[in-house]
Amino acid sequence: MKHQFFVGTKELQLQKKLVTMNVKVYRRDYVNKHGMSPVYLLITSQGKRIRQRLPIEVRPEDWDEKKGRFKKSAENAVGYNIAIENEIAKIKDVRLVYYISNKELTLEQLVQEYNNASSNYCFVAFMEKYVEQQNIKPGSLRKEKSRIAKIKRFQKEIPFSQITIEWIERYIAYMAIECKNNPNTIDSNIRTVKKYLHMAERYGIRLNINLSLIQTRTHRSNRVNLSFAELDKLKDFYFSSYINPRLKLPLGYFLFSCYTGLRINEVKKLKRESIGKTITFTSDKTGKTNTIPLNNSARSFVEHYPDLFVKWISEQKMNDYIREAVNFVGIRKRVSFHTARHTFATNFLRKGGKVEDLQKLLDHSDISTTMVYVHIVEKEEIDVSILDD
Missing domain, CATH: 1.10.150.130 (Tyrosine recombinase, N-terminal domain)
Structure with a gap:
């Protein structure tokens, strides 16, 4: 099948910049030991021709010579034919980019751009x-x-x-x-x-x-967080003698984040020897260096378990073990490590903390991001107030 680009009036307008090129898809007669033949593009222009092999092979009986495509009866014909169309579309896009840039495109340049998967058309x-x-x-x-x-x-x-x-x-x-x-x-x-x-x-x-x-809209986010009562359950479990050893490390990191608001990658970068009355860390999002005071609860998690901020496990295992610990103490919420940051923010406001201070602690550049937590706490207060006389 041949494809001639920029036909009619449009082609006449572009002839000074782009010469006519034709593309034919064909199957080479050679058959390998697996009974497959390679598929090629034949690109011709002004008496010149270049063959470009595609990463596709076909059984001779599955090939439609006239259409230059897989027969409909062939296995995975739709997928292979789409792949062929994709290769032809790449050539079209190269030509469009050269036209837009007012550049002359030779056959050799076309093949070079095609093989380089240029970011101009991919x-x-x-x-x-x-x-x-x-x-x-x-x-x-x-x-x-x-x-x-x-x-x-x-x-x-x-x-x-x-x-x-x-x-x-x-x-x-x-x-x-x-x-x-x-x-x-x-x-x-x-x-x-x-x-x-x-x-x-x-x-x-x-x-x-x-x-x-292309329309998008922001959906109201359900930011799962843990109450003080739920945190107390997890703290008791963490300090207990019956906790499964494999849960100790992930739960320690999780609780530390619940009382500091640090993201998982910020927690990862901390060294045990650098943890004292304050901690200094580089914000994972803004790249700024921040120093915040460390409360007694956060410090107690570190002091209790020597492996904390010495050993680490994968993020996937971390989340799996945190969920296991949460379920063990009877908390029925969908929790991940990032829940700790939401927990810190909402509990800070529940205790009467100022939103401006929370913005600094969370390192939010825009206070509207911090206000999400204010709305969560306000909604809780409204829900409770309807029970009053």
Whole structure:
């Protein structure tokens, strides 16, 4: 099957910049010992031709020579044919970028750009390149890389021309069904996609989608936190003689964070010898160095268990063991290590702490982020007050 790009009036307008190129998909006659033949792109322009092998093989009987595609009856035909279309879309995107940049594109340059997976036409490569060039704080960098990795798991290579509203909807479905993400997580990931598409537009890359049609909204977050009574149960369990040894270390770190508000990566960086009446740490999100006073409760967890801030376990095991400890003492809440930070914030306000002080302790650059905890506590007070005469 041949593909001729920029046909009709549009082609005439571009002939000075881009010569006509044709692409044919074909199966080579060679058959290997497994009975498979390689699939190639044949790109021709002005009497020149270049063959480009694709990472696809086909059984001769499964190939439609006329269409240059897998026969519908072939196993995984839909997936393989989509992969072929993706390769052709990459070539189209290279040509579009050169047109936008007012550059002449030769056949040799086209193949070079195609093989280099240029960030100018691959959305994933564009995001990765942009992140590499920015001075992003460690915490934010991890979050960006995590979101890009999720996109790559959904689709490894994404030509800009493929990103449509339908693509966005498929990605949302993937996050909801395959990743089991909640609505807030899905929306934050879609906002990331939209952000990078806006950047691509500013760099002159033509998109196939109206970005105003990508709608997201913030869902009310259910920030699970533990009450003082629930913390007392966990503290009693931590100091008890009957606690399972494997739960001691993760529960100690968790309780320490419940009384300091530190994130898991901030806790990881602390050394036992540096813990005294104060602790100094680098904020995981802003990169700023902070010093905060250490209360007696937090200090008691460290003094009780010598392995605390000496040994560490994986974050996944940490969360699993924390949930096991929480369930053991009869707390029926969905808890992770980050629950400790929410617990610290809400309990600080429950004790009458000032929101301005909490903002500093949590190292929030915007007080509106801290106000979320104020609203949680206010709602509790309203719920209780309806019982009064």
